Amino acid sequence: MEKLCDYFFIYFCPNLMICKNLFIGIAISNKLYIFFFSLLLPSRRVERAMDTLIAQLQRRFCDFTISLYHQGFLDDQFTELKKLQDECSPDFVAEVVTLFFEDCEKLISNMARALDQTGNVDFKLVGSSVHQLKGSSSSVGAKRVKGLCVTLKECCDSQNYEGCVRCLQQVDIEYKTLKAKLQDLFNLEQQIVQAGGRIPQVDI
Amino acid sequence: MAKDGGVSCLRRSEMIGIGIGELESPPLDSDQVHVLAVDDSLVDRIVIERLLRITSCKVTAVDSGWRALEFLGLDDDKAAVEFDRLKVDLIITDYCMPGMTGYELLKKIKESTSFKEVPVVIMSSENVMTRIDRCLEEGAEDFLLKPVKLADVKRLRSYLTRDVKVAAEGNKRKLTTPPPPPPLSSTSSMESSDSTVESPLSMVDDEDSLTMSPESATSLVDSSMRSPGLA
Numbered sequence: 001m002e003k004l005c006d007y008f009f010i011y012f013c014p015n016l017m018i019c020k021n022l023f024i025g026i027a028i029s030n031k032l033y034i035f036f037f038s039l040l041l042p043s044r045r046v047e048r049a050m051d052t053l054i055a056q057l058q059r060r061f062c063d064f065t066i067s068l069y070h071q072g073f074l075d076d077q078f079t080e081l082k083k084l085q086d087e088c089s090p091d092f093v094a095e096v097v098t099l100f101f102e103d104c105e106k107l108i109s110n111m112a113r114a115l116d117q118t119g120n121v122d123f124k125l126v127g128s129s130v131h132q133l134k135g136s137s138s139s140v141g142a143k144r145v146k147g148l149c150v151t152l153k154e155c156c157d158s159q160n161y162e163g164c165v166r167c168l169q170q171v172d173i174e175y176k177t178l179k180a181k182l183q184d185l186f187n188l189e190q191q192i193v194q195a196g197g198r199i200p201q202v203d204i
Numbered sequence: 205m206a207k208d209g210g211v212s213c214l215r216r217s218e219m220i221g222i223g224i225g226e227l228e229s230p231p232l233d234s235d236q237v238h239v240l241a242v243d244d245s246l247v248d249r250i251v252i253e254r255l256l257r258i259t260s261c262k263v264t265a266v267d268s269g270w271r272a273l274e275f276l277g278l279d280d281d282k283a284a285v286e287f288d289r290l291k292v293d294l295i296i297t298d299y300c301m302p303g304m305t306g307y308e309l310l311k312k313i314k315e316s317t318s319f320k321e322v323p324v325v326i327m328s329s330e331n332v333m334t335r336i337d338r339c340l341e342e343g344a345e346d347f348l349l350k351p352v353k354l355a356d357v358k359r360l361r362s363y364l365t366r367d368v369k370v371a372a373e374g375n376k377r378k379l380t381t382p383p384p385p386p387p388l389s390s391t392s393s394m395e396s397s398d399s400t401v402e403s404p405l406s407m408v409d410d411e412d413s414l415t416m417s418p419e420s421a422t423s424l425v426d427s428s429m430r431s432p433g434l435a
Contacts, residue, residue: 077351084254084354092254100247131300135329136247139351 054197061188065202068185073178078141079204094186097179100140104175107133111168115161126164127156133171144174237364241265242272242297242309243327248350252296252327255357261294269304269312272297278316292322294364296348299328299335307339314343325360327352 068074078093085092107129114125134149148171155163189199239261243249249265256263266272273279277290295313299306306326314320323345328335336347345363348356 077353080351080353081251084251084258086258089254096247096250099250103245103247128302132245135350136245138329139245139248139251141351 050195054192054195057188057192057195058197058200061185061192062200062202064185064188066204068181069204072143072147073181075141075143076204077139081140097140097182100136100142101175101179103136104133104145104171108168108172108175111164115165115168121159121161121164123156123159123164127153130156142175142178145171145178148174237261237293237361238291239263239294239296240272240275240292242267242269242295242301242306244268244298244301248298252352252357255352255354256296258354259357259361261361269297269301269306269309272309273312276313276316276319278312278319292319294323294325294360295319296325296327296360298350299326299339300330307335307342310339310342310344323364 069078081093081096111126111129114122114129130149130152134146134153137146137149148167152164152167152171155167192199237260239256241249241252241256241263243252243265244267246267249267253263253265264275266275270279272295275290276292295309297306297309306328310324310326313322313324320343324343325346325348326339326344327348327350329350331349339347346360348360
């Protein structure tokens with residue numbers, strides 16, 4: 001792929017040689033038509049094509065972010081976290097949510113193990129783990145996960161074994177769903193930055 | 205790590221360091237607000253640490269009440285050995301922690317001689333009136349409901365400068381520094397941030413404090429004018 005790109009550039013658009021890596025990056029992220037289109041055009045046209053690409057990505061980013069809030073995946077604590085991100089810590093939110101998901105995995109596995117001890121379930125342990133999970137989900141703005149933790153805590157307090165097991169499964173599904181969605185969001189951010197655009201401020 | 209300014213670049217390795225409770229401030233300058241944050245949850249520690257750093261505080265984050273007492277030198281009832289190094293302007297602690305709760309930590313701090321004047325703020329995810337009252341009766345300065353937001357921390361910062369000014373005047377005797385120039389009014393300080401360099405106590409951190417984000421700029425400059433001990 002690299003070699004092919006080199007030949008295209010050398011023979012058709014020598015003036016674009018310096019931008020070739022950027023174009024390769026864009027091509028790999030599924031915008032091949034822009035890549036080949038840009039080979040045959042003067043650079044002004046290329047700039048406009050890039051601007052269109054950036055605008056498209058930014059629109060997708062805004063729509064996706066808004067949908068995450070409207071569907072209840074995120075709440076305004078997530079917005080608060082974004083306020084703490086700046087040029088000095090550009091990946092702050094991504095790093096915090098990564099730690100949160102690691103926390104989820106650990107706590108859910110602790111609770112599953114405790115619930116596995118049929119006949120001898122340590123509800124206190126389950127209770128303290130779900131309390132921790134509720135706390136961290138609240139701190140990152142993981143609204144649905146937090147809601148399920150509240151339900152799980154209630155089942156635990158009333159020592160409702162079936163309820164706990166069902167609820168824990170839902171928590172597991174929910175955090176994995178959120179993880180996938182946030183990964184998509186961060187990928188979009190990266191694509192915008194790679195295309196030379198700025199990540200838009202989204203008003204919820 | 206080089207001298208830490210108001211806004212720090214918190215990398216993953218630093219986050220893990222905070223998580224393990226190992227990350228401590230290098231030898232402190234007396235001119236920066238130092239906060240001790242106590243929370244057993246890693247995620248909460250990272251968030252509170254960032255919230256505090258963005259409002260230009262130096263932060264030490266620990267994961268339990270015992271570690272907090274250890275840090276303060278209160279774990280074996282001896283006074284802190286290096287008082288200058290252990291200058292703490294605010295302690296912010298979670299309420300629900302395994303082992304020692306925030307309430308118990310609050311009591312121990314208020315019983316100590318060296319740290320009982322330090323304001324203690326309690327954080328909790330539960331809005332229980334009796335809990336809040338108990339903490340305030342025991343001497344807690346404030347009670348924050350989790351999840352903690354930037355506005356909450358900024359509020360803390362604003363009453364902290366009032367306390368720090370009193371403490372700074374006390375510290376000056378220990379540090380044998382010359383008396384500060386009369387404080388400038390806050391409007392003039394906001395117009396020219398070089399006013400901070402006029403203070404005879406100005407230290408290298410001026411550059412750090414001037415490079416922070418706009419929203420914290422006014423609060424820091426305000427505080428430096430009200431508490432001449434800070435650069």
